[in-house]
Amino acid sequence: MPSFTSTLTGIGSSTNARRRTILGTPVYDANNDSFQSLSERIDKSTISDDPKSQNYLADMNLLQMNGDSSSSSASLNSNTNMPPTVDMPNEPLLDIPIAIRFDVDTYVPDYDIQEEYRNYIQRHGIRSFLNKYIPDNITKIEVCELILDLGYSRDNVRHHETHTTKExxxxxxxxxxxxIKLRLPATKDxxxxxxxxxxxNDLxxxxxxxxxxxxxxxxxxxxxDFRSIQGLYNQLSHLHLNDPQLVFDINEFTKRPETFYSVAHLILPPEDKFSLLHAFIRMLQDKKQLxxxxxxxxxxxxxxxxxxxxxxxxxxxxFGTASCLTCRSRFAGPKxxxxxxxxxxxxxxxxxxxxQEAAISYGVIKPDITFFGEDxxxxxxxxxxxxxxxxxxxxxVGTSLKVxxxxxxxDNIPRRIPRVLINKDPLPDRDFDLTLLGYSDAIASLICSKMGPEWSIPHHQFEQDLxxxxxxxxxxxxxxIIED
Known part of the structure; x- marks a missing residue:
């Protein structure tokens, strides 16, 4: 039998490898005078991972803990919104006396482990995750660590001292x-x-x-735009550049700033205006979703x-600000x-x-645009x-993802995260889960019109009843595509 103190004192400072391989230590069952495995108390085989089932959540809720409810389960259900179909054990389990206190507020979740856990669940389902990552024996502290490492709120374990391990x-x-982010996506072939x-629904x-x-x-x-047939680069043939992107090259600008300023008026933004898609982004911000x-x-x-x-x-x-290349003084862009x-x-x-006289680039003011060759x-x-x-x-939205x-x-976002393209042209090599082709304003309008009045975009061009x-x-x- 391991030492209680030596086992528990290592938990708070466990390494990544320890979290991955030894997430649990024995839980003492006073009734049987033995250490009991949490996995023995959870019937993982009852969990369904079939996302096509209309009863997906109902199937998932069939996860059972052997036996009927103890008095503590009613308290748990009221405090944590536990589904009534998740039953608590028949006989109360007494946890090992805690040798150290788990500090909820100072514990630092491991984002690498969170990504590993969530990617695994997304690919294999909750049942497989429990089998793989819930060890034979686990402590209250390590359940708390697991909850936080999965990315859930600290409030879920704020009062862990009043709960048993099973709770x-x-x-x-x-x-x-x-x-909802862990639901397995439907698949075909x-x-x-x-x-x-x-x-x-995700929106x-x-x-x-x-x-x-x-x-x-x-x-x-x-x-x-820059690369379409009517785009900026196709309007620069008169400059006789080997590459139209040289207009935005910092070395070219330093040598010949007149090249940029001969065409900059073509992309000068209007003041006090923004598109319907900009308003859509602002709406997501106001809804606390951006x-x-x-x-x-x-x-x-x-x-x-x-x-x-x-x-x-x-x-x-x-174009919001501009800077002098020589003295680095900064100006409001509209100046x-x-x-x-x-x-x-x-x-x-x-x-x-x-x-009276200086190099051509001396004192030139450049908009604070990131040119090629700049960080x-x-x-x-x-x-x-x-x-x-x-x-x-x-x-x-509205980009060919060339730069x-x-x-x-x-490419650096976990593949389980849905990715949607809204663009005039498809990008088949980027493996989007959903592509909506057309003008971004029209697509945003149609999407939000389907979502009801509470999703009315605050812009004069938005139409609710399309x-x-x-x-x-x-x-x-x-x-x-959009069909009228």
Missing amino acids: LAGILVNLLLED GKRIYSISQFI RLLSNVLIITGAGISTSLGIP LRNYTQNIDNLEYYAGIDPSKLIQCHGS IFNHIKQKQIPRCSSCWKNT LPKKFYKSIVNDSKKCDLVLV EPVASII TSDFVPHERLPKTF
């Missing part, structure tokens, strides 16, 4: 059963099926939506839409808009105050790692 196990089971109705329920946006969400305001908007756009229209800076990553900078409209190079008056904002790298692990739905590192964001609908694409799987 904490019941809380864990209940959380798993009710976690081994391929994941994610329907429009599932997407709409209603999920609270950490990550949105990646590109130029396609601003074209309705007259701002061209985790982050990673935009590749430089038009700064998110500012006019009222998207909170804490919810916004402007991956490629924006150089008149120069841009007149195709003039704006220069810093402080730098040129006592200067992305530090905020991008600081946020993307945790956001990739925390998000529960990914929307990619790194933004193009690789979805007669159009989505129909499957003739050739592309998992792809829909």
Whole structure:
């Protein structure tokens, strides 16, 4: 028999390897004077993992703990919303006296383990997870650790000292059963099926939506995209550049700033305007469902839409501000808009105050746009790692995902997370679960009109009662278009 103290004192500081392989230690059963396995008290074979069953949750709730309810189970049900179909053991189990107190507030969940656990459940189901990760013997503290490592709120184990091990196990089971993000997706021929109705349902329920946006969400305001037939790059043939992207190359700008300023007026954003898709993102923010908007756009229209800076990553900078290349003084972006409209190079008056002659790049003011050859904002790298692990739905809107590192964001998000593309053109090589082809404003309007009045987008172009609908694409799987 292991030492109580030596076993328990190692739990709080357990390594990742220990959490993965030894999640439990023996639980003492005073009635049998022996250590009893939690897995012996949980009949895992009764759990159904069939997502096609209409009684999926009902089947999942058949998970039983042998015996009838003790008096403590009623208290558990009232405190944790335990489904009435989850029964508690017949004979009360007495836990080992706790040698140390588990500090709920200082425990740091392991995000790598959380991803491992959730990916496993998404692929194999809850029953298989319990068999694999719930060891033969487990303590109250380790059940608490497991609940927190799975990403659930600390409030679930806030009063762990008043619960027995079996009650904490019941809380864990209940959380798993009710976690919509762990539902196995329907499959056909081994391929994941994610329907429009599932997407709409997720929009209603999920609270950490990550949105990646590109130029396609601003074209309705007259701002061209970059790579389409009518896009900016196809309008630059008169510049005789080997590559039209040189317009946004920092070395080219330093040598010949006039190249950029000869065409910058074409992408100058309107002031005080934003598209219906911008308003949709703002609505998700107001509903507390927006985790982050990673935009590749430089038009700064998110500012006019009222998207909170804490919810916004402007991956490629924006016209919102501008800086002098020489003295690094910073200016409000609109201060150089008149120069841009007149195709003039704006220069810093402080730098040129006592200067008669200098290099062509001296005192040039550049919009705070991230040019090729410049690093992305530090905020991008600081946020993307945790956001990739925390998000529960990914929307990619109005972008062809050609520019790194933004193009690789979805590759670093766990595959169990649904990913939806809203775009004029399909991206078949990116393995989206659902693709909606068309203009982003029209698609957002149709989606929200199907969701009811509480999802009315606060924008003058939004129509609540649309007669159009989505129909499957003739050739592309998992792809829909709008039919009037």
